[in-house]
Amino acid sequence: MQLKTLTLAIAMTSAATGLGLATAIDNTAQAQETFEWKLVTSWPKNFPGVGQGPERLAKLVDEMSDGRLTIEVYGAGQLVPGFEVFDAVSEGTAEMGHSASYYWKGKAPAAQFFAAVPFGMNAQEMNAWLHYGGGLELWNELYDPFGVDVMVAGASGVQMGGWFNKEINSVADLEGLKMRMPGLGGEVMSRMGVAIVNMPGGEIFTSLQSGAIDATEWIGPYNDLAFGLHQAADYYYYPGWHEPTVMFEAIVNEDAMASLPDDLKAILRTAVRDVNQDVLDEYTARNNDALESLVNEHGVELRRLPDDVLAEAKKHSQDVVAELAETNEMAKKIHDSYRAFQEKVVDYHAISEQAYYNARNPEGDTTGE
Known part of the structure; x- marks a missing residue:
């Protein structure tokens, strides 16, 4: 009886060891699997600011994943026209896209809320609503019927008239x-x-x-x-x-996203979040010099x-x-x-951001000094 029990225990241990080894091999194989994606945009290839955002995203993902996920970026018209980015991602022609949601108003009119609302929230306020006020969840809910996931991937800041x-x-x-x-x-x-x-x-x-x-x-x-x-x-x-700002979007085909292991999904999300801030930072820095050049030189x-x-x-x-x-x-x-969040943030900004601007730049003083 003891011999049978010992034999059974050995057999169970061997089976468990074999299952664990198979699982480990499975996980290792998945970790070594590589993915090659196409990313289509609505912007000219390598265009300053908004066009550089997807390029930075591809570079970050490649570096962070050690080459396991590579993304080839296509400018508008290189693979699909700029206004067909959403369809290309939805249909799987490309795994990913970078654009602005108001271009898809014919498919989902409410998508315009996530790009720009006249006299609405600025970039700082939009980022707060999207990431901490439920906006991004609503955006993804809106895109669910199209088989597309969405993340915020940059902002222009307040535009010109x-x-x-x-x-x-x-x-x-x-x-x-x-x-x-x-x-x-x-x-x-x-x-x-x-x-x-x-x-x-x-x-x-x-x-x-x-x-x-x-x-x-x-x-x-x-x-x-x-x-x-x-x-x-x-x-x-x-x-x-x-356009008190335009929020740019990174859209991903749902099936393509589901095919990624969890670590690559996390890498992609982290890289997009980095690019979201970086694009806005670049516009804030570069617009000053560009305006001076337009007025003083041209x-x-x-x-x-x-x-x-x-x-x-x-x-x-x-x-x-x-x-x-x-x-x-x-x-x-x-x-x-959107409106509920805007009301709250406007009330707070009246005694914070706006109050500070008014104190720093009294009426008629544009020097900031």
Whole structure:
């Protein structure tokens, strides 16, 4: 009897050892598996700021994974057109994409809340809502039917009001202008008499230079200088009421994400979070010098948008955003979360960020000294 028990114990131990060894071999094989991904973007290849974000992401992931996950970055038009990034990732043509969610308003109108809301939250506030106020969870819920996961992958900061080939002295001067402006801001401008035209960034300069459009917004001085927009229009207006920031997105095909082992998923998420801050930091640093160059070296006329234009834009913005919220139940859910968070953060910023700016820069003092 003792001999049988001993034999059974030895057999069970051997089986357990074999199972453990098989599991270890399995885990080792998975850890050694390599993945080669394609990442498509809505920006020209290697374009400063927003175009460099995906390049940095690919480099970080390669280094952090020791080459187990490599990402090949494609600029707009290299693999798919800039406005087909979402479809490419959803359908699995590419595992990953980098873009801005308001380009997909035809598929999911509420996606515009996650890119830019006129007179809405800035980059700091948006990052807080998305990461700590439930915004990112809502964004992923919105994209679930398309088989796409989303992470925040950069921000532009407050943008400029746009380039115009004539002076804007009142709302009446906007009537009949053809302007490139995406998202909710474009809808607002259309209600102010502007004919809105949508096009990828790479087409803006030639369209403005040829007269196909009379005005455009892009991002800000750093990118606008790189595109040479000062060669096609003389007047540069601020502030960018329509885009207090644009939040850029990293979208990932759900099946591709599920295929990664847990450590590579963590590496990808960590790298995206790094890029999210890095893109904003670069814009904050580079816009200063670029604006000085545009004004002092290229003779650009820097103008503030007239008060009546801003007042009219704000009025229409309230209507446009309210109407979007009524599109469907999901849009209302996102809108309500956005507005609730904005109300809280605005109250706090009134006694923190805004109060500090007012103290540092009294009215009329633009030196900061």
